[in-house]
Amino acid sequence: MQPFIRLESIGCPLPLTGVDTDQLIPARFMKRSRAEGYGGYLLHDLRFEGEGKPIADFPLNQPLYQSAEVLVARRNFGSGSSREAAVYALADFGFRCVVAPSFGDIFASNAVNNGLLPARVSEADCEALLAGLATQNRMVVDLEACTIVCGNLSVPFEVDPVWRTKLLNGWDDIDLTLSRQAEIAAFTASDASLRPWMAPRRPE
Amino acid sequence: MAAKTARTLFDKVWDAHVVVQREDGQSLLWIDRHFLHEGSFHAFDKVAGRGASLARPDLTFGVEDHYVPTRVRQLDLIDPAIRRMMEQLRANTLRHKVRLFDVDDPAQGIVHVVGPEQGLTLPGLSIVCGDSHTATHGAFGALAFGIGASEVAHVLMTQTLWQNRPKRLRIRVEGRLAPGIVAKDVALSIIAAIGADGAAGHAIEYAGSVVRGLSMEGRLTLCNLSIEAGGRCGMIAPDATTLDYVRGRPYAPEGALFDAAAEAWLALGSDADAEFDREVVLDGDAIAPIVTWGTSPEDALPITATVPDPERVDDAAKAAHIRDAVSYMDLRPGQRLSDIAVDRVFIGSCTNSRIEDLRAAAAVLAGRSAKVPGLVSPGSALVKRQAEEEGLDAIFRAAGLEWVEAGCSMCVGMNGDLVPAGERCASTTNRNFKGRQGPGARTHLMSPAMVAAAAVTGHLTDMRPLLEGRN
Numbered sequence: 174m175q176p177f178i179r180l181e182s183i184g185c186p187l188p189l190t191g192v193d194t195d196q197l198i199p200a201r202f203m204k205r206s207r208a209e210g211y212g213g214y215l216l217h218d219l220r221f222e223g224e225g226k227p228i229a230d231f232p233l234n235q236p237l238y239q240s241a242e243v244l245v246a247r248r249n250f251g252s253g254s255s256r257e258a259a260v261y262a263l264a265d266f267g268f269r270c271v272v273a274p275s276f277g278d279i280f281a282s283n284a285v286n287n288g289l290l291p292a293r294v295s296e297a298d299c300e301a302l303l304a305g306l307a308t309q310n311r312m313v314v315d316l317e318a319c320t321i322v323c324g325n326l327s328v329p330f331e332v333d334p335v336w337r338t339k340l341l342n343g344w345d346d347i348d349l350t351l352s353r354q355a356e357i358a359a360f361t362a363s364d365a366s367l368r369p370w371m372a373p374r375r376p377e
Numbered sequence: 378m379a380a381k382t383a384r385t386l387f388d389k390v391w392d393a394h395v396v397v398q399r400e401d402g403q404s405l406l407w408i409d410r411h412f413l414h415e416g417s418f419h420a421f422d423k424v425a426g427r428g429a430s431l432a433r434p435d436l437t438f439g440v441e442d443h444y445v446p447t448r449v450r451q452l453d454l455i456d457p458a459i460r461r462m463m464e465q466l467r468a469n470t471l472r473h474k475v476r477l478f479d480v481d482d483p484a485q486g487i488v489h490v491v492g493p494e495q496g497l498t499l500p501g502l503s504i505v506c507g508d509s510h511t512a513t514h515g516a517f518g519a520l521a522f523g524i525g526a527s528e529v530a531h532v533l534m535t536q537t538l539w540q541n542r543p544k545r546l547r548i549r550v551e552g553r554l555a556p557g558i559v560a561k562d563v564a565l566s567i568i569a570a571i572g573a574d575g576a577a578g579h580a581i582e583y584a585g586s587v588v589r590g591l592s593m594e595g596r597l598t599l600c601n602l603s604i605e606a607g608g609r610c611g612m613i614a615p616d617a618t619t620l621d622y623v624r625g626r627p628y629a630p631e632g633a634l635f636d637a638a639a640e641a642w643l644a645l646g647s648d649a650d651a652e653f654d655r656e657v658v659l660d661g662d663a664i665a666p667i668v669t670w671g672t673s674p675e676d677a678l679p680i681t682a683t684v685p686d687p688e689r690v691d692d693a694a695k696a697a698h699i700r701d702a703v704s705y706m707d708l709r710p711g712q713r714l715s716d717i718a719v720d721r722v723f724i725g726s727c728t729n730s731r732i733e734d735l736r737a738a739a740a741v742l743a744g745r746s747a748k749v750p751g752l753v754s755p756g757s758a759l760v761k762r763q764a765e766e767e768g769l770d771a772i773f774r775a776a777g778l779e780w781v782e783a784g785c786s787m788c789v790g791m792n793g794d795l796v797p798a799g800e801r802c803a804s805t806t807n808r809n810f811k812g813r814q815g816p817g818a819r820t821h822l823m824s825p826a827m828v829a830a831a832a833v834t835g836h837l838t839d840m841r842p843l844l845e846g847r848n
Contacts, residue, residue: 188697189697189698189701190673190694190695190697190698190701191573191672191673191698193673193808193810195808195810195811195812195813196810196811196812199790199812199816200789200790200791201790201791201816203416203791204458204459204461204462206418206419206422207419207422218811218812218816218817219811223798223816223817247694247697247698248574248694249572249573249574249607249673252573252574252607252673253509253604253605253808253810254508254509254789254808255507255508255509255523255524255525256416256525257419257525257526257527258419258526260525275574275577275607276577277574277577277607278543278577278578278607278608278609279509279522279523279524279525279604279609282524282525282528283525283526283527283528286525286527286528287527296694300693300694333541334401334402335401335402335403335541338401346527346531346539347427347530347531347534347535349539350405350531350534350535350537350539351534351535353396353397353405353537356396356397356405357396357405357407357535357536357537360396360407361407364393364407367393368393368501368638368641369634369637370499370630370634370635370637370638371409371499371502372435372436373410373435373436373496373497373628374496374627374628374629374630374631375628
C-alpha cells in the first residue's frame with residue numbers, strides 16, 4: 174500500500190451531511206470485481222440523472238475537481254453499510270483523503286485499510302474549509318503534522334494514532350498478524366480449556 | 378487476568394478475546410464466529426490473490442441472503458448477475474470447506490436471523506460479518522460488529538482482527554413501555570435523541586427496566602439499530618431470557634457443557650460499580666410510535682408530530698440537511714406525518730422479520746385489506762414455516778400483501794425487490810437513506826405494526842386505535 178505522508182492537491186467541497194455508503198456506491202454496482210474499477214460509480218445517483226446524464230452543477234462533475242484528491246464533507250460521512258466498495262469508489266475516483274467532522278466507524282477503518290485518510294476536523298473548521306474552497310482550490314494535508322492548509326487557513330485534524338502510523342508506513346495488517354502465529358496458538362490452547370463451549374456443536 | 382477493578386459487560390467479553398495487547402493501544406482479538414454472505418467475494422479474491430487458505434473454516438459460516446430473490450429460488454431462472462453472486466459464494470465456501478446455508482437449506486434466511494436461530498450466536502462470543510448489522514447478535518451479550526472486505530479477508534486468513542478498544546456508552550431505558558410500543562420505537566427514539574453519529578467510537582450497552590423486559594426478538598431489533606446510532610456494537614447482559622432462547626438450539630452446547638456455559642454467561646453482566654465513558658437515560662413511558670420523515674435514521678419523530686421546517690433551525694448545516702431531506706422525500710415543512718400517503722409497504726429485513734414482528738403486523742391486518750401493495754418476507758425458512766403454522770401468511774394474503782421467501786429482500790435493493798423511483802414505502806427496515814430501497818425510492822422507517830397500519834389506511838398512521846379490542 175502506498176504510504177500517505179503529505180498531500181498537495183485540489184480540494185473538492187461536498188457540503189452535505191450524512192453522506193452514507195449507500196450513496197457513495199449504490200448497492201446495484203457492487204457485483205463487479207475490483208479490477209473493473211469503481212470510480213465511475215462514486216455517488217452515482219447524486220451525480221447522474223435517471224438516464225445517465227451528468228448533473229452539471231454537482232461538484233464531482235465539474236472539470237476543476239476531476240483531479241481532486243481531497244474531499245471535504247459535513248458531519249457523519251460514510252455512515253451505514255459496511256460495504257468497502259464505498260472506499261473503492263472514492264479511491265478509484267482518485268481521492269486519498271476525506272475531511273469531515275465525523276465518520277462512520279466501519280467506513281473509517283475500511284478507508285485506512287485502503288490508504289485513504291479520514292481526517293476529522295471540528296464542525297467550525299469544516300465550515301471554514303468549505304467556505305475557503307470557494308476562493309482557494311488547493312489544499313495541503315500533512316499527516317505528520319496533522320494539519321490541513323487551505324490558503325491562509327490552517328486547521329488541525331485528528332486521526333487515530335495507530336491508523337496514522339499505518340497510513341504513514343503503508344502497512345498491511347495481514348503480514349503483521351501472520352508474524353504473531355505463536356501467540357495465536359497459545360491463546361487458542363488456553364481458551365479451549367477456559368471456554369470449551371465456544372466450539373459449535375455439530376448437529377446431527 | 379484477575380479483575381481487580383469493576384468491569385463492564387463489554388470489557389469482560391473484550392478481555393477474554395485479546396490475543397496480543399500492543400502498547401499503541403491496538404488489540405489482536407480472537408474471533409469465535411465469522412459469518413459470510415454473497416458480498417464476501419471481494420475478501421475471497423484477496424485470499425486467492427495470496428494463495429492462502431482459511432485459518433478456521435469450522436468457525437466460519439456462509440448464508441445466502443443479500444442477493445437471493447424472494448419469489449424465484451430455482452437457480453436457472455434467476456437473473457444471471459445475481460446467480461453469479463450466489464455461485465461465487467457456493468464455490469468459495471465449497472473450496473474452503475465452510476458450512477453454507479444456501480436457498481435450498483431448510484434453515485436458510487437472513488444471516489442475522491439464522492445465527493441466533495441455529496445457536497451459532499452465543500453469549501460472550503466475538504462475532505463478525507461483512508455486514509454492519511452484525512451488531513444484532515449483541516442482544517445475547519456477544520461482542521458483535523460489522524467489518525469491511527479487507528477485515529473479512531484478515532479474519533478468513535488468521536481468525537483474528539486488530540481493533541482499538543472503543544469507549545463505553547450505557548443507554549438506560551427506564552420505566553415501562555405503553556401498550557403497542559416496541560423495540561423499534563425505542564431504537565428510533567434513541568437515534569433521534571443522540572444523532573446518527575451519536576455513538577460513534579463507542580460500544581453501547583443497553584440497560585434499564587425496559588430493556589430487561591424485552592423478549593430476545595425485541596433485543597435483537599434494538600441491538601440491530603446500534604449501527605444507525607453510529608455505534609459499532611450494542612450489547613445486552615445475558616439473563617434468563619437469553620438462556621431460555623439459546624437452550625436446545627442445533628449448534629448450541631448441551632447437557633453439562635450448557636450448564637457450565639450458562640454459569641459463565643450469567644457472570645458477564647456489568648459489575649455494579651463499573652464505569653462508563655458516557656451514559657444516556659431515556660424515559661420509556663414517554664416513547665410513542667415513531668416514524669422517520671427524512672433520509673437519515675435520526676430524522677425520526679412521533680407519528681403525532683409534523684415535518685420540520687428548515688427556516689426555523691438556526692444551525693446552518695442542520696437546516697441544509699432538513700432542506701435537502703424534505704426535498705428528496707417530497708414533503709412540506711409543517712405537514713402532519715399522519716397525512717403522508719404511501720405507495721407500498723414492506724415487512725422484513727434483519728431488523729424486523731422474526732416471528733414476533735410478523736405476529737404484530739398480523740394483529741393489525743387481520744380481517745382488513747391493504748390499500749396499497751406490499752411484500753412480507755420472513756427472516757428465515759424456519760420463521761416462514763412457523764408463521765404458516767400459525768396462519769399468519771393467510772392474514773397477509775387475505776389483506777392483499779405478497780408472502781415470499783426469506784432474504785434481505787426490499788431492504789437493500791440488491792435482489793430485485795425494489796421500491797420504484799419516486800414511490801414512498803412504509804418499511805420495517807433499518808435505513809431510509811436516499812436510494813436505499815432502489816434509485817429514487819423514499820423510505821419511512823417504523824415498526825411492523827405501524828407498517829401494517831399504513832397498509833390498511835394508505836398513509837402513515839398511529840396503529841394504536843387499530844389495535845383497540847384486539848390482542
